[in-house]
Amino acid sequence: MCFHPKIDDYKKTAPLLNLKEFYAGTLKAHGVARNWRGKVIRKFQADISGTSTDGNLTLHEFFTYDDGRTFKRQWDIKEEKTAHPDEYNFSGTGADIFGQIIGKSRGCAAQLCYTLKIPSKKSKKGFSTLTVDHWQYKIDETHALHFLKLKKFGFTLINSTVMFTKV
Secondary structure, eight states, rough: OOOOOOOGTTTOOOSOOOHHTTSSSSEEEEEEEEETTEEEEEEEEEEEOOOOOTTTEEEEEEETTSSOEEEEEEEEEEEEEETTTEEEEEEEEETTEEEEEEEEOOOOTTEEEEEEEEEOOOSSSSSEEEEEEEEEEETTEEEEEEEEEEETEEEEEEEEEEEEEEE
């Protein structure tokens, strides 16, 4: 039997992860993607620029992969404060997101759930979709660690680990 963490397990943990504060400014990310067997299939780095205004966060990400390919992404996140000062709910959009990003932040952690559109020559639509369970943990004032599970039909196809560093 598997047990999964719940975002409320991280209430009252420190340091507090406030997305609009942590991701505002310039960041660098380094990560790997592993297939369902655990083999590293892709390494990447990203330059990120974040701006925060009135509870909204806009992220501009520029990825460079180990095979030389590049990818640009923009995410727009809207924060919704709860009754507790260290708890946040948020929603967002992105060009490669199908529908909305839905998330919660409690203490040092944040969980985002969304459906990612990826290019696919096999699909009549030109893209395929993967559901993403995306966890973030603030390590200290300059580092956050991300763990992503990308699933299709409930099966994990890709696990990704990414370290974000404020520059």
